[in-house]
Amino acid sequence: MKKITIIPSLLFLLLYVSINAQPVSRNIKTAEYKALQQKLASGWNSWYNNSFTSYALLPEGFSINLCFTKPGDPAYVRETFKTSSFAKRPEKITPGLRTDDGSYTSLTIEYQGDKFSIQTTTDENDELILITPEKKSSLYLCAEAGLLWNYEGSIAVQDNKLLGKFNSRTITVSTTGTPILDAYAVTTAPHLTFSLEHEFAIYTGKTRTLQQIKNILEQKHNQQQKRVDGYGALSESFKAMQTILAWNTIYDAPNKRVITPVSRNWNNGWGGFVLFDWDTYFASYMLSSFNKDLAYANAIEITKAITPEGFIPNYQSTFGNTSWDRSQPPIGSTVILEIYKKFKEKWFLNEVYDELLTWNRWWPKNRDDKGYLCWGSNNIIGESKSFDIHNTEAAKLESGLDNSPMYDSVPFNAQTNTMQLADVGLMSLYIMDCHSMEEISNILGKTAEANEIHKRAVFYTNQLATLWDEKSGIFLNKRLDKDEKSYRLSPTNFYPMLAKACTEKQAERMIREHYFNTNEFYGDYIMPSISRNDPGFKDNDYWRGRIWGPMNFLVYMGMRNYDVKDARADLIAKSKNLFMQNWKEDGGVYENYNSVNGKGSDVGSADGFYHWGGLLVFMEFLEEGKK
Numbered sequence: 001m002k003k004i005t006i007i008p009s010l011l012f013l014l015l016y017v018s019i020n021a022q023p024v025s026r027n028i029k030t031a032e033y034k035a036l037q038q039k040l041a042s043g044w045n046s047w048y049n050n051s052f053t054s055y056a057l058l059p060e061g062f063s064i065n066l067c068f069t070k071p072g073d074p075a076y077v078r079e080t081f082k083t084s085s086f087a088k089r090p091e092k093i094t095p096g097l098r099t100d101d102g103s104y105t106s107l108t109i110e111y112q113g114d115k116f117s118i119q120t121t122t123d124e125n126d127e128l129i130l131i132t133p134e135k136k137s138s139l140y141l142c143a144e145a146g147l148l149w150n151y152e153g154s155i156a157v158q159d160n161k162l163l164g165k166f167n168s169r170t171i172t173v174s175t176t177g178t179p180i181l182d183a184y185a186v187t188t189a190p191h192l193t194f195s196l197e198h199e200f201a202i203y204t205g206k207t208r209t210l211q212q213i214k215n216i217l218e219q220k221h222n223q224q225q226k227r228v229d230g231y232g233a234l235s236e237s238f239k240a241m242q243t244i245l246a247w248n249t250i251y252d253a254p255n256k257r258v259i260t261p262v263s264r265n266w267n268n269g270w271g272g273f274v275l276f277d278w279d280t281y282f283a284s285y286m287l288s289s290f291n292k293d294l295a296y297a298n299a300i301e302i303t304k305a306i307t308p309e310g311f312i313p314n315y316q317s318t319f320g321n322t323s324w325d326r327s328q329p330p331i332g333s334t335v336i337l338e339i340y341k342k343f344k345e346k347w348f349l350n351e352v353y354d355e356l357l358t359w360n361r362w363w364p365k366n367r368d369d370k371g372y373l374c375w376g377s378n379n380i381i382g383e384s385k386s387f388d389i390h391n392t393e394a395a396k397l398e399s400g401l402d403n404s405p406m407y408d409s410v411p412f413n414a415q416t417n418t419m420q421l422a423d424v425g426l427m428s429l430y431i432m433d434c435h436s437m438e439e440i441s442n443i444l445g446k447t448a449e450a451n452e453i454h455k456r457a458v459f460y461t462n463q464l465a466t467l468w469d470e471k472s473g474i475f476l477n478k479r480l481d482k483d484e485k486s487y488r489l490s491p492t493n494f495y496p497m498l499a500k501a502c503t504e505k506q507a508e509r510m511i512r513e514h515y516f517n518t519n520e521f522y523g524d525y526i527m528p529s530i531s532r533n534d535p536g537f538k539d540n541d542y543w544r545g546r547i548w549g550p551m552n553f554l555v556y557m558g559m560r561n562y563d564v565k566d567a568r569a570d571l572i573a574k575s576k577n578l579f580m581q582n583w584k585e586d587g588g589v590y591e592n593y594n595s596v597n598g599k600g601s602d603v604g605s606a607d608g609f610y611h612w613g614g615l616l617v618f619m620e621f622l623e624e625g626k627k
Contacts, residue, residue: 022254024316026304032347033300036293040258044120044127045102047251048148049267051079052093052107055120055127058251061151062164062171064129064202065144066118068111069185076186077111078144081265082247084588084601084608094587097224097239100246100291104220114139116196121220126205128213137196140182144189145173149253157190176201176210234624236583237576237617238290244589244611245287249294260287260298262591263610272318275302277328278400281335282550282612288339289621296348299336303352309378310362312355314397325378325389326398329429330363331554332356333436340443349440357449360437363430364456369413369480371463372422373430375399379417395419399426400550404529404543405536406488411481420481425492427464428558431457431499461501468502473509475502489520489531491551497558507562515555515567526574527552528595537595542605546592547578549615556619572619579616589613 028034047056053066068077068091075090082093096106096117106119114137119130131141145155145162153166162173175192177200182193194200201213231238249260252273259275260283267273280302288295305316307324312332314323333356340349367373377394392412396402396419410421434457441450469476469485475496477486494510496502502510516522520531529543529551530536537545552575559568582588582600590600591610600606600613 022319024255024305024320026255026301028300028304028351030347030351032345033296033351036296037257040293040297041251041256043101043103043125044122045249045251046105046247047102048146049250049264049272052082052095052247052264053080053109053118054146055102055129056146056148056251057127057164057171060153060164060166060171061148061253062153062155062166063146063148064127064162064173064204065146065189066129066131067142067144067187067191068109069140069142070112070138071140071182072184074186076142078187080109081268082587082609083265084590084604084606085586086601086604086606087265087608095243095247097221097228098243098246099220099224100242100249100294102246104217104224106221111139114196119217119221121217123216124205126203128204128208128216129202130199130213130217131194131196131201132199133196136198139196140180140185141194141196142182142185142187142191143173143175143194143202144187144191146189151253155190157192160192162190162192171204173202173204174207175203176208176213234620236580237620240579240583240589241286241614241617241621242290244609244614245283245291245294247609248611257301258294258297259301260284260294260611262612263607265607265609270317270321274315274317275305276315277302277305277312278331278550279612281332282553282615285335285338286611286614286618288342289618292343295339299332299339300348300351303332303336303355306355306358310358311366312359314400323397325380326376326394327359327362328398328400329426330359330433331429333360333433333440337436337440340440346444349444353440353444353446356437356440360433360453360456363433364460367418367426369416369418369420369422371459372478372480373426373460374416374418374421374423374480375407375426376416376418377412379414390414390417392419399423401490401492401529401543403541404490405534405539406477406486406490406492406530408488408536410479413481420479421486422467422478422480423492424464424467424475424477425490425495427460427467428492428495428497428499428501429554431460431464431501434460435500461499464496464499464501468506473506473513475510488534488536489514490529491521491527491555494555494558497561498554499558500561504562507564511559511564511567515571523595524574525578525593525595525598526571527555529592532595540594540596540603542592545595546603546606547595548592549575549612553615553619556622560622568623572623575616576620579613 041058048054056063092110094108098105103122108117115134117132156163164171179192228235228239262279284295284299311327314326314328316322375395375398377390379390396407410419438450438453467475519533521527588608590613591607593600
C-alpha cells in the first residue's frame with residue numbers, strides 16, 4: 001500500500017468534515033449580514049431544491065408538494081425539474097413570470113400529453129395555488145403535505161384538509177375543488193388527490209372562493225408584468241435573467257441560508273447544494289441589477305467558503321465536500337467592487353475584505369512558476385469526488401475550462417503543483433483582481449495593503465507583456481517545459497483587455513485579426529471556447545468548441561476598456577440573439593451552446609436551466625447603464 005502522510009492542515013480539514021458533516025464553516029462578521037439572511041429566509045417560496053412544484057413556508061419548513069400520476073399507472077412524479085429535452089424527463093416545465101421572493105410564481109407543465117398551468121401567490125401570509133388544465137385531462141394531481149429538513153412539527157389530513165401543526169400555529173390547507181379517493185397513489189404522505197378535469201385552487205388560511213383567488217392572482221401577475229415591462233427594450237432579457245436566478249434560489253437548511261446555486265439539477269446531483277466559485281460571483285453580479293439582498297448573500301457565501309489554505313475553492317458542497325486542492329478564476333473582488341459601487345454600503349466590503357485579500361496573496365505564493373501564473377492543484381488528500389487530484393486534470397478544473405484543448409498534452413509539475421503553461425487568461429484575471437483589490441483597500445483606508453497589491457499588479461502586468469506575439473497579433477500562452485509559444489487560441493487570449501494590460505493598438509489588432517476572423521471566432525454564433533480552426537473545435541463537447549456565457553461576458557468586459565465599439569456592439573447583439581433563440585423555443589437558459597447551430601439542447605453536457613447563461617444578456621444591461 002502507498003504510504004500516506006497527512007499534513008497538519010489537512011488533518012484539521014478531515015476532522016472538521018467528520019465532525020460537521022452537514023453545516024459548513026463560515027466566519028460571518030457583520031450584524032448587517034446576519035439580519036439580511038434572516039430577512040431572506042422567510043415566507044412562502046419555492047425553497048425546496050428538488051421540485052419546481054413544491055411550495056414551502058419558512059421558518060416552519062411546511063410544504064405543499066404537487067405531484068402527478070394517472071389512475072392505474074405506477075408512475076408517480078413527485079419531483080419536478082426544468083431540464084433540457086436531452087434529459088428526457090417525464091415532465092416538461094416552462095417557467096413563466098415570477099417574483100424574486102416567490103410571492104407570485106407561474107409555470108406550465110406538460111405530462112403524458114396533457115398540459116396545465118400552475119400559478120401561486122401569497123395573500124395575508126397565506127399561500128394560494130391555482131391549477132388550470134389546458135383541456136379536460138385524465139391525470140391526477142396529488143397535493144402532499146410535507147415537513148422539510150426534519151424540522152419539528154407534524155402533518156396530517158383531516159376532513160379533506162391538510163394540516164401542518166407547529167408550536168406557534170396550525171396551518172390549514174383547503175381547496176375549492178372536490179378531492180377524490182385514490183388509495184393506490186404511490187405516496188405515504190398525507191395528501192389530497194384531484195382529477196385534472198377542471199380548474200381548481202388549493203389555499204391556506206381563511207376560506208376563499210375560486211374567483212377570489214383568481215382575482216388576487218391576476219392582480220399579482222399584472223404587478224410583476226408591469227415590473228418586467230418597465231425595462232422597455234430590455235424587458236424580455238430581464239424576464240429571462242430574473243426568472244433563471246429566482247427559480248434557482250433555494251434554502252440551504254443545515255446552514256440556515258438562502259443561496260442561488262447554478263441549477264437545481266446540479267444541486268440534486270451533489271446531494272443538496274453546490275456552490276461553484278466564479279459561477280456564484282457571476283450570479284451575484286446579475287442579481288445586483290434587481291435584488292441587492294440576494295446579490296450580497298451569494299457574493300458573501302462563496303467568499304466565506306475560503307479554505308484554511310487561503311483560497312476560494314472550485315466548489316463547496318454538502319457533507320464537507322470541497323475542492324481542498326484547487327481554486328477557480330479570481331473574479332470575486334471585481335464583482336464585489338462593482339456591487340459596492342452601486343449600493344455604497346461599506347459593511348459589505350468589510351464582511352469580505354480579509355478573505356479576498358488572503359485569496360489575492362495566495363495566487364503568487366502557490367501558482368507562480370518562473371514569474372508566470374499557471375493553473376494548478378495542491379498535493380493533498382481529502383476530496384470526496386471520484387476523480388484523482390494533484391495532476392493535470394485537477395489543474396484544468398481550477399481553470400474552470402475543464403477539458404479545453406488549450407491544455408491538451410500540457411504536463412503537470414508535481415514540484416510546483418502547476419501545469420507547465422504560463423496562462424494568459426489567469427494572469428489577466430489576477431491582474432484585474434489586483435486592480436480591484438487595490439481600489440477596495442483604498443476605499444477602506446488600508447493604504448499599506450493597497451501599495452502591496454499595486455506592486456503585484458505591476459509585476460504581473462510586465463510579465464504578461466512578454467506573452468504578446470507581434471507576428472500573430474495576440475497574447476499567447478507559453479509552454480514553460482519547452483520555453484515555446486502555444487498557438488491554440490480561446491477567448492481567454494483576449495483577457496489582457498480585462499487587465500488593461502495591452503495598448504490600444506494591440507487591442508485593435510486582436511479584435512480585427514482574431515475576433516472578426518471567421519476561421520477563428522467570428523460567425524453567426526460567437527464566441528466558441530476554442531478557435532474554429534483548432535482540431536478540438538469539432539468535438540462540440542463542453543469547453544471543446546461550445547459557446548459559454550462567462551467567456552463572452554469577460555471578453556465584453558475587456559472590450560469596455562478600449563475603443564472597439566463596433567466589436568462590443570456586435571458581441572452584445574449576437575450573444576443576445578443566441579440566448580433568445582433558445583429562450584423563446586423552450587424557456588431554456590443553457591450552460592453552454594453549439595457554436596454552429598446555436599442550440600443548447602443538442603448535448604447532454606449542457607444543463608437546461610443554468611444561471612450563468614444569463615450573462616449573454618446581462619452585458620446588454622451594463623451597456624445601457626441598467627446594472
